[in-house]
Amino acid sequence: MLFKRSPDLKYSDVTPRDVYxxxxxxxxxxxxxxxxxxxxxxxxxxxxxxxxxxxxxKLDGVVKGKFNTxxxxxxxxxxxxxxxxxxxxxxxEDPSRNSKKFVTSPWAVAVEGEVKKPRTFTMDEILKLAPxxxxxxxxxxxxxxxxxVPWVGFSFSVLANLVEPTPNAHFVAFxxxxxxxxxxxxxxxxIQLPYVEGxxxxxxxxxxxxxxxxxxxxxxxxxxGAPVRMVIPWKYGFKSIKSLVxxxxxxxxPPTTWNMMQANEYGFFSNVNPxxxxxxxxxxxxxxxxxxxxxxxxxFNGYADQVASxxxxxxxxxxx
Amino acid sequence: xxxxxxxKWTKVAVFVxxxxxxxxxxxxxxxxxxxxxxVEFIEHATGDWxxxxxxxxxxxxxxxxxxxxxxxxxxxRMLGLxxxxxxxxxxxxxxxxxxxxxxxxxxxxVMKRRYITLGFLGFVLLAPLAVTSTAGWIRRLGGRRWRRxxxxxxxSAVAGVIHYYWLVKSDIRQPLLYAGIIGGLLGWRLLxxxxxxRREPAPRPLRSKEPSTVVTD
Numbered sequence: 001m002l003f004k005r006s007p008d009l010k011y012s013d014v015t016p017r018d019v020y021x022x023x024x025x026x027x028x029x030x031x032x033x034x035x036x037x038x039x040x041x042x043x044x045x046x047x048x049x050x051x052x053x054x055x056x057x058k059l060d061g062v063v064k065g066k067f068n069t070x071x072x073x074x075x076x077x078x079x080x081x082x083x084x085x086x087x088x089x090x091x092x093e094d095p096s097r098n099s100k101k102f103v104t105s106p107w108a109v110a111v112e113g114e115v116k117k118p119r120t121f122t123m124d125e126i127l128k129l130a131p132x133x134x135x136x137x138x139x140x141x142x143x144x145x146x147x148x149v150p151w152v153g154f155s156f157s158v159l160a161n162l163v164e165p166t167p168n169a170h171f172v173a174f175x176x177x178x179x180x181x182x183x184x185x186x187x188x189x190x191i192q193l194p195y196v197e198g199x200x201x202x203x204x205x206x207x208x209x210x211x212x213x214x215x216x217x218x219x220x221x222x223x224x225g226a227p228v229r230m231v232i233p234w235k236y237g238f239k240s241i242k243s244l245v246x247x248x249x250x251x252x253x254p255p256t257t258w259n260m261m262q263a264n265e266y267g268f269f270s271n272v273n274p275x276x277x278x279x280x281x282x283x284x285x286x287x288x289x290x291x292x293x294x295x296x297x298x299x300f301n302g303y304a305d306q307v308a309s310x311x312x313x314x315x316x317x318x319x320x
Numbered sequence: 321x322x323x324x325x326x327x328k329w330t331k332v333a334v335f336v337x338x339x340x341x342x343x344x345x346x347x348x349x350x351x352x353x354x355x356x357x358x359v360e361f362i363e364h365a366t367g368d369w370x371x372x373x374x375x376x377x378x379x380x381x382x383x384x385x386x387x388x389x390x391x392x393x394x395x396x397r398m399l400g401l402x403x404x405x406x407x408x409x410x411x412x413x414x415x416x417x418x419x420x421x422x423x424x425x426x427x428x429x430v431m432k433r434r435y436i437t438l439g440f441l442g443f444v445l446l447a448p449l450a451v452t453s454t455a456g457w458i459r460r461l462g463g464r465r466w467r468r469x470x471x472x473x474x475x476s477a478v479a480g481v482i483h484y485y486w487l488v489k490s491d492i493r494q495p496l497l498y499a500g501i502i503g504g505l506l507g508w509r510l511l512x513x514x515x516x517x518r519r520e521p522a523p524r525p526l527r528s529k530e531p532s533t534v535v536t537d
Contacts, residue, residue: 082356090491093355143489145357190490261490280435280486289356292417 056218059152065133067208067306073136074147076216078289083223084141085242086189087178095223098185104227104243113173113248116164123227127213129162130154134217135210135231140272140301142236142258144294146286151231152214157205165201165249172204173197173254174230175246191261197241198254198268199232200310208233208306212240234303236270267320271311272301276320325391334395338402341369342409359417366410371484371498373403374477378505385512397453400473404450407443407480435486442479445472474509477502 085095088102107123121129132152140146160172178194180186186193203209210231213220220226225242232239238258248254258266265279274284274297285294300307311319324330345365348354354361377399384392419425430440449470451457458466481502485495 078356086490090489092357145360188491188493190492280433282429282433287357287359292359293420294418 056214056221058218059132059214062132062134062152062214062217065135067303068134068136069138069148069302071136071138071148072290073150074289079147079149079215080221080223082289084143084237085223085225086191087176087183087186087193087195087243088223089185090189094185096221098183099222102182102222102226104222107227107245109228109244109247111159111163111247111249113250114166114169115249116166118163121159126159126211126228130158132213137210137231137233138301139231139233139237139240140286140297142238142266142270142278142283144281144283144286144297146288146297146301148288149215150217151210151212152217153210153212153231155207156209156211156230157207159211159247160205160249163249168251169249170201171250171253172199172201173246173248173250174199174241174244175248176241177243177245191257193257194245195241195257196255197230197239198256199239200253201249202310203232203307206307206310208303234271234300234307236266236272238266239270269311269316269319271307271316271320272297273299273316273320275299276317321389322391325389325394331394331398335398338373338399341365341406359413362413363410363418366406366413367480367484370403370407370410371477371480371502373399373406374473374480375498375501375505377403378473378477378502382505382508401450401453404446407446411440411443435483438479438486439483442476442483445476445479449473449476474506478506 081096082092083095084092085099088095088098105123108120109123109126110118110120112118131154133154134150134152136148136150138146139149174197176193176195176197178186183193199209210233212225212229212231213227215221215224220229225240225244228244229242230240230244239256253268256266256268258270259268272283277283283297286297287294298304345354345362349358349362377396380392380396380399384390415421415426419429429436431437449472452461452466452469461469481495481499484498485492488495
């Protein structure tokens with residue numbers, strides 16, 4: 001069992017990181033058959049070094065957090081090679097390939113807007129704001145696949161309380177880092193960048209809403225949103241913004257990236273809800289990575305007991 | 321060139337090449353090389369190869385006309401059947417792993433989700449073409465009717481591309497590439513058809529029976 005590991009055994013020791021290279025060979029094969037242009041691109045992948053350099057390092061003093069699911073944790077290899085991070089490309093394996101040189105240090109997060117004490121936190125400061133907790137959450141993508149991830153971080157409310165939001169702060173707007181030089185793939189993402197997201201104040205202050213700085217006992221890999229991100233386990237994955245650089249407390253509901261792209265498909269709330277389908281596909285079931293068949297999707301991704309009260313009296317079909 | 325095209329060995333080589341994508345899928349499947357979501361990987365790979373084989377099949381006529389290689393037509397049936405082969409794999413993967421073999425679930429999906437509707441249409445349209453691809457069926461239907469029937473591949477290819485276009489979330493480069501290729505191949509036919517129509521002075525009152533040659537379209 002992963003959880004009864006000895007203290008110095010890391011999650012990354014459990015699964016070899018270079019296994020996924022087989023997949024590249026397959027893509028290379030497709031390239032040969034499919035066309036010379038593709039083959040050239042795949043060839044470049046083939047001759048790149050076989051070992052993947054991940055900048056992740058072990059996080060010390062991580063304590064066991066609340067709200068842990070006892071479901072089987074998804075292998076780190078899946079969580080680091082199957083990503084939606086359009087700044088680094090739109091194919092699932094693109095972010096792991098393209099984010100290797102992404103610079104995450106130094107890093108700072110500006111917190112501003114309707115707060116009494118606006119300030120900028122450096123990454124070092126963020127890591128010391130509260131004891132780091134391991135929280136094993138289900139994560140459900142809007143594309144109907146899911147994973148179980150042992151995140152490391154602390155409740156977002158810890159940071160929010162430090163800057164003392166004013167009574168005018170009804171929403172929180174988040175912004176991702178974006179630099180076309182480091183993330184040229186963003187040009188073809190088809191969505192407007194930098195990526196922006198938002199939460200209602202009570203959602204953001206809910207103890208489940210996590211400010212994530214790591215996973216599997218280590219700092220976040222670049223493709224998973226290094227160095228700091230949000231994790232909102234009862235909402236579709238795209239609400240959990242990655243590589244956070246700005247947090248703004250605001251009065252009105254802020255614009256959010258996927259909602260701007262296609263409002264009828266991606267609502268502001270985007271709570272996991274098996275009874276409200278995406279216009280193009282069903283949300284009733286999901287494929288847990290590692291499983292072949294689909295399993296039923298749970299209301300609020302299984303966190304209804306904790307968060308359903310936030311939406312009392314709201315028509316969740318209207319506010320999807 | 322013609323001796324190469326008529327050689328039995330060329331046909332064998334083309335046949336084996338058409339199986340390479342499946343071979344790679346199987347090998348990677350057994351060695352864990354299909355990534356974190358193997359079902360999705362297989363669905364995408366077999367879907368891609370269906371559209372590619374449809375495009376290759378549709379390219380036979382323009383290429384043989386432009387390069388004056390009429391014998392190329394000897395490969396058209398095989399390539400078309402491989403398009404059908406890969407769409408069968410594509411559809412079975414969906415039916416087994418996404419719908420757990422539930423025909424009612426599949427049908428609900430077909431009726432409700434427009435990208436599934438079009439994908440299903442493209443698949444279903446190819447089935448009669450595969451069945452009637454034999455020499456016996458060409459004889460039975462007659463060249464003209466057989467050709468008309470097999471023009472359903474145009475609809476199938478367009479449906480396949482739109483199926484793909486409607487599936488992607490925001491990065492539409494790949495479906496647009498396929499749309500360009502299929503559009504080009506169909507556009508070429510349209511131009512040829514318009515050119516022929518202009519050359520024909522007026523519709524003849526009594527249409528004489530044209531010799532039914534199967535190998536043109």
